[in-house]
Amino acid sequence: MTKHEKRVRIYGAGGHSHVIKDVLRQNGYVITDTFDDKPEGVHHASKHVNMGARAHLNDFPHQGDPVIIAVGINSDRAEIARILKCSYETAIHQSAIISESSSIGEGTVVFAGAIVQPNTVVGKHVIVNTGASIDHDNVIGDYAHISPKAALCGHVEVGEGSHIGVGAVVIPLVKIGKWCTIGAGTIVLNDVPNYATVVGNPGKIIKILNPKKREKL
Template sequence: MKEPINKKKVRIYGAGGHSQVIKEVLEKNNYLVTETFDDKPEGVHHASKNVSIGARKSLANFPHSGDPVIIAVGINSERAEIAEFLKCDYEKAVHHSAIISDTSKIGEGTVVFAGAIIQPNSTIGKHVIINTGASVDHDNVIGDFAHISPKAALCGHVEVGEGSHVGVGAVVIPKVKIGKWCTIGAGTIVLKDVPDYSTLVGNPGVIIKTKKPN
């Protein structure tokens, strides 16, 4: 049986477990996933089928033009690297149960999973993950390639820098600024600003490590 012609088409780059969640969101939204790519097809999720080799080994031969792409890779730095070398149009994936204010903005390539909430006047960057049940309150600014993990709660006027990862169940109080490429540990309570490249854990959150910029 042929697929209905009214389905939108999209490609997925990445074939791990994270990609399975994105694929289901897309299919529930009446998208047809036309191709799946991965840089290591031999190590893909067992439910991923017909995976083609990604662009790393042969960038010139990769089909950059065509259906839009979602980079379905959970590691922020890898998602950013892939976005740098792909020359594709990008699509978004938003679960039907997510609650998103009409006054908020969501960048290209971003995914919003089941039960997530994005309140008014928030800006979500490109290739961001707003994971299952995450809460992003009003007037937040979430940088490109960030990941807000399941059940994390960001209060109003919070800023999260490029590439930062807010862990499962973390809580960020109002008006806190988290720098770029930070890691906020699972369950951490963030009570004050976090410098770039920092790892913060605990209640209250304490910096335990500062990475050197690449």
């Protein structure tokens, strides 16, 4: 390895991690290690996977190259981020369009064709998936996931850990609470409270999870 190579470690060895690895390699990164909490049950294309931190926290090499948590489940990604004592890298695909006046938090991944418009703040360990569109003046909380082809209009807020499903649309000025689930193809016309699941066109709340139960998940 040369002195100026960019090096990164990946935590997670499922299909999601391979999308991230492609982005990193296109950007000139060398992936030095891959970790997973279940190394024996990972994606068929994953090789040489090391044991993750959740079962062996004291043995995990916290110090070293920066990490990207390549885990698709928001709650798992949040738990791993809380226990690791690592620095983090971001991964942004070369075809993504990111406004110079927006900001992208550490550990966040932005995939091919995604758009982040001016004055938007994207938090830590967020997934902005393939072809997602985040318009101006949005605030995206830590550990959220904006799925492929989802479209968030201007001045939208998405709370911590919330998942905006494939092809969902959120109209301007809507606030979505933390740890919500917005179903695929849902059209969100009104504010959404914390822990709610919303589906349909127009979107309707079908469930609100007790936060105490969610904390046990």
